[in-house]
Amino acid sequence: MNLRAETMEHIDATIPRYPHKRSAVMPLLHAVQRDQGYISNEAIAWVAGKLGLEPVNVYEVVTFYPFFRQAPIGRRHIRLCRTLSCALCGGFGIAEVLEEAFECRMGETAPDGSATLEWAECLASCDKGPVLMLDDDLHENLTEEGVRELARTIRAENAEGSDSSMTGNNS
Amino acid sequence: MAISEQRVILKHVDEPGYDPGIECYVRHGGYETLRKAVGMQPEEICRGVEVSEVRGRGGAGFPAGMKWKFLDRKSGKPIYLICNADESEPGTFKDRQIMHKDPHQLIEGMMVSAFAIQAALAFIYIREEMPQAARILEAAIDEARARGFVGEDILGSGYSCEIVVHRGAAAYICGEETGLIESLEGKRAYPRIKPPYFPAALGLYQCPTIVNNVETLCHVKHVVAIGGEAFARTGSPGNTGTRIWCVSGHVQRPGYYEFECGALTLGEMIHDVCGGVHPGRSLKAVIPGGSSAKILRADERFTGKLKDGTEFDWGLNDIPLDFDSLMACGSMSGSGGIIVMDDRVDMVEALANINAFYSHESCGQCTPCREGSLWMKKITKRMAEGGARTEDTDLLLSIGDQIAGRTICAFGEACAWPTQSFVSKFRDEFLAKASEDSGKRKGLRLV
């Protein structure tokens, strides 16, 4: 596994924090996904080996939790809250703006690879709906104009970026 | 009329100049309660929590002191403390405020609690969608450790306890305490069958474990600071202390507000504190305790008898905001998330939105929940999109009725209650869908 030195360091510091190694499955998957953009079959086998588990023990975790993904996504990860309070404040209108701006549907990646659009369930910021997460950052009180502007910035940055590699989540 | 808040947990949150660093916390008297606690007998603290009658703020409202009493202390196995920071119940956003803006209050509450139950190790299980809060907490734990509040030999007491921050991965069911424990063990978050797996007896790694919500653990700090008896005198009988309510949806001033339990009514919260619905709109319905709580109609009358035998006859606005009153009205105070809907809302759309949530989040272990939540979602979505049939209304009810009480965890009830209450309270609206012009949607798009 070709992981960055700081990822390896983080992984080695994380495992002993738990009374049982197996508890480190999720933290290790988080670290790997952050490093590589997604979780490959090779990574599943590697994490299993690291924790003395069978690959299937890791695989069943990867496939249960929506945040873990087995394929790369766009350069930025946009998760728009779909749930009731945000919807009451116009969340579905924001989804339409995003789909138009990135030329793809919710659940897909823009043709230029600049972003992947996903629905999220209640992000625990319902008083400031509609809200979305752009990678690790929460954007609140969204307006259609504000989101158009955000999309323009993301697409422009993507066009400038020399390596628009599709490994995602660059934060 | 302005009603002023009674902030205890949120005392310093949003105060100008207050920051999440340890210097600031200590300057405001932080960790003095931990100092007091480690000088007490652990049993004395547990008794104080019991006397305080503080109830869990995560959803079920179970008395924390009683839960702690169930701990199996004789097994000789290590005891674990878990802070439930999964905060995923739609409409709830209070724990986020504490973790972002006053993380040391949670850490102090956790260490006081850990000492009281003599935990060997403590965890904070935080949802993945709060990466910043996770980083803030980790930094705060490091600061606290450097000052002897966490880790080895806490404040020279001889008691040692670490806190591990553990991040979820976007699954709501990790908020259910036994699902959380499975997840923390590195597995799928499949809730466990109770009995025998009551965490206080058989929890994390089959060891005695206490799981409490973020806000509950903060309250423990205040219980110890002022004493259980004094705490029990705040709020109302059986509903002690303050509580943070989260108001969202169609009000002019949505937000988080802290009051003593029972100090104000639902009407005062919506109209006075939150400014009511927007001009030109009227109140249609309220979900008072997170999206699984049964919906209340604005024009409904609630009558019955309280636990102490007093009879009540309330309109929606008259319901006191506490655990017992909302339960007496057939709903619940749950996680404290109040979702307000005005007259623009089409109830079929709103239910379709909620059903999409539960169908997405069912862990899939129990057939009634897995299949029922999916059917309820599909039917309400089709109804919202113009394909309603007359028989759908009763079909929905029958599906809901076949889930509740037949599942491993309380998610079964949580996903059935919205359908059962929406359909029975807005029956005409559901029936009318079948004769509506198909494809023509009115109101806000919610699904």
Ligand SMILES: Cc1cc2nc3c(=O)[nH]c(=O)nc-3n(C[C@H](O)[C@H](O)[C@H](O)COP(=O)(O)O)c2cc1C
């Ligand atoms: C489906 C489901 C989801 C839950 N989600 C949460 C949650 O996000 N946060 C929480 O504190 N409790 C949640 N709970 C309640 C927990 O199971 C548990 O009762 C609580 O953490 C106990 O803490 P408390 O007694 O301090 O409230 C949930 C329960 C169920 C059935």
Ligand code: SF4
């Ligand atoms: S009730 Fe639903 S969420 Fe709970 S264990 Fe059964 S399938 Fe899973």
Ligand code: FES
């Ligand atoms: S409903 Fe969108 S953040 Fe809660």
